[in-house]
Amino acid sequence: MAETPAGPGEPLDALLRRLRGRLAAAGVENPALDARLLVEHSTSTDRMDAIRDPGRPVRSDAVQAAEAAVARRLAGEPVHRIIGQRGFYGLTLHLSPDTLEPRPDTETLVDLVLPRLRAVAAERGHCRILDLGTGTGAIALALLSQIPQARAVASDIAPGALAAARRNADENGLSERFETVLSDWFGDISGRYDAIVSNPPYITASEYAALAPEVKDHDPPRALLGGADGLEAYRVIAAGVTPHLEPGGIVGLEIGASQKDGVTQVFQAAGLVRIDAAKDMGGRDRALVFRL
Template sequence: MAEARLADVHAQARSRLTRAGIAGADLDARLLVEWVTGFDRLETFRNPDNPVANDVLARLDVVLTRRINGESVHRIIGKREFFGLEFSLSADTLEPRPDTEALVELALPFLHQRVAENGIADLIDLGTGTGAIAIALLEQVRNLRAVGVDKAPGALATARENARLNKVSSRFAALHSNWFAEVTGGFDMIISNPPYIRSKDIPALQPEVSVHDPILALDGGPDGLEPYRIIAAQADGHLHARGAVAVEIGFDQRADVEAIFAGTGFALKGLQKDIAGHERAMLFMKT
């Protein structure tokens, strides 16, 4: 590619992604061009004739190819916003997605109440990944402490770094554990966005997910419900009195997840829909 005007670079990137059939090609092209060139949207508007050097164009060619091959923009860039905060990504983590903000919204009133009653509250986030859920809650709730649990060491390293970047490290601890295996003590809330996709359904997902997301964070077993059975069976032994469990679910899993928790003595106390109107998060308490 020869040196080009910034405005033309944007147009060519949009055209290339559109021809490749990328949904949201306009936005993806803009984000990638801005990231590679360092020129934001305002600079492009003010100075469309800015020259883009050949080495920059070469780097852009590489990232556009990655996007066309199914890697998401945010995984290419290495970060994504969630609940107004920025989170770094790694190969061992999912991208925090807007649907999961429903889980944070559902948990917040309960945690605020616990802090108001007791002066402090303790949270454990099972399968913490980037740490997005726990860190978003820590940022919202003063005097909340959180433990992020994951069995992928790389995810824990990413979560620790995100806690540092978002200035909540003093209230966040990362624990290497397979679910509750290494967990001790009690908590006011157990929260989780567990793997909930049926094993057989994973190959049919978009390549952004099926190829580039970590399989451990996707596969919920043959029926997609195995993690809920684990959490429901062991939660009571790790909850303070009148504690709660909050989980994200697949769009069609409410009845099954409610039945699983009911089988271990938990009643549904809260339900939150995502931005698309799907039932996405559930809160349970012991009956």
């Protein structure tokens, strides 16, 4: 990483301790991690810098930037919104106000569909993926990074989300196999796919009211709210999926922790059968796979 410009200032280790203390005193859940991420971002340092040269001086402008970042965190803004990016499945993804912040739970869906798509690519020499409501492009780009023969179309209703997804594809070296389409679900989608994947909005209105401010105040509501019962988007996907699936194609979905049966019923009514399911790292139902 680029070095902090030379000059007098607060030692790096002292800055980390001081800002960690501010976060801890305010009751922030992970003060050590948050302080490290914000200081590294603000001072253009990394963990090895703190280990190899903990006493390196940090210039006053970088100290001020770190203090400003911590002030935003203390006001309830999530760390990765402050930084503007987050890691997902080994990729670094930039965020925008139109995108959800990709979270580790969504990696459960990638893990679930990946072996099936690898088998398709090995057998046919290619694989086509449609990612509905792509946001940052997280799911599609993670799959492309693992399957060199795959290509993906990523759709979203928000132009800002598609701009972020294209940037992420470009900066992760995946843009040649990645296409974006402005579409309200299947409205402007054409063709057939070996896999249709989605992390659709699935939060009910009552659940939304109880969300932590870090989520409710910073993730776009339309990417969270799934109607009265949280299943509205699943009904739309189930109703439109059949004409866009290749023979033997699959539908992979992230779900809310209490929605396994409800989503299964929606897709069974549309003529699909559930063939796989997975729990997230917390042991909660998180991903389902269907096929015709």
